[in-house]
Amino acid sequence: MPAKAGIHHPHLPTISVPSTPTNFLALPPEQAALDSAAAVLIPVPIDSTTSFRSGARYGPAAIIAASAALEDYDLELGIDVAELGIHTTPPLEPHVGDPQAMARRVQAAVSHYAAMDKLTGVIGGDHSAAIGSALAWHERHPDLSILYIDAHADLRDEYQGTAWGHGSAARRIADHCPVTLVGVRTLAIEERDYIQAAGIPTCYWPSTDSDYVHNIIATLTPQVYVSVDLDALDPSEMAAVGTPEPGGMRWPDLTALLRRVAEQRQIVGFDVCELAPNEGPPANAYTAAKLVQKLIAYSCHLAPAQ
Structure with missing residues (x-):
């Protein structure tokens, strides 16, 4: 006989299912409070400018949900990352159909927390979220440089009808401050020519x-903003991205670079973008969350004396 809806089973235990966390690491209020937090995370659920596989708009929620499974203790550094204090804002409302206006919205949000001397981390969303975030920090530190880690150069002056999409993110940032590219393994002729003409350092x-x-x-x-497109990682470690590219960085390559940068420069802000959780295994969201946690830990714990 099929089971009937609504039948009560008095001998079965009641199972409490935890709700999806709304703050990174599912921290309790005292560790997620803005006033005492060293870092502020800003979810930016956008993917209106993606060009191959969409779904990056689901990335922020997937990363925050996966972060609840992370250990607060960082074995490499020997610190409890939660004790640094991490405040997670509500997701920014997308400005659909106007990527430039969305960049301004991100810039305003990041500027607000930069003025409080918080480490800011934007969780994308497609990589166009990096534009406003990086420019907010450039306003605060005019000599800011950008470490842009991506399988693609993102240096087209315009792509698919917009100059403010993910394919032009590094170009818009480079209009204002120096950019160093790392992890690039595919690019357009236009981008190759721009790298040569503008003297963009490229690894x-x-x-x-x-x-x-x-x-x-x-x-x-001395002050650096770090921008990470998750497709910089090899697809064997990060398949859940909009445009996977074979032959990428491995986790130890990426984290070793970020650690060395944090030891020798002040990382003032960062973004981690382009997780499209439906395009790969659930473990990819965990990896992305781990990267966010590592960036917070490195930036706050290893920062050189100013």
Whole structure:
């Protein structure tokens, strides 16, 4: 006989299902309070400018949900990351159909927390979210440099009808401050020509430079903004992205670079973008959340004395 809806089973235990967390690491209020937080995370659920596989708008929620499974303790650094204090804002409302207006919205949000001297982390969303975030920090630090980690150069002046989409994100940022590219393994002729003409420091991947980490850091100013498109990682480790590209960085490559940067420069803000959770295994959201946690830990714990 089929079961009937609504039948009560008095001998079965009641199972409490936790709700989806709305703040990173599912922190209790005292560790997520804005006033005491060292870092502020801003979810930006947009993917209106994606060009291959959509779904990055679901990335922020997936990353925050996966973060609840992370250990607060960072084994590498020997610190409890939760004790740094991490405040997660409500998601920014997308400005559908106007990527430039969305960039301004992100810029205003990041500027608000930058003025409080918080480390800011934008969780995308497609990589166009980096534009407003980086420019907000450029306003605060005019000598800011950008470490832009991506399988693609994102240097087209315009792509698919907009100059403010993910394919032009690094170009719009480079209009204002120096950009160093890392992890690039595919690009358009237009982008190749711009790299050469503008003298953009570029570490193509795989790197043939045995001292590439040192040489990358040498291009960076004292204050650095870090922008990470998850497709910089090899698809074997990160398949859930809009445009996966074979031959990418491995997790130890990426984290070793970020650690060295944090030890020698002040990371003032960052973004982690382009997780499209429906395009890969659930483990990819966990990896993305781990990267956000690592960036917070490195930036706050390893920052050189100013």
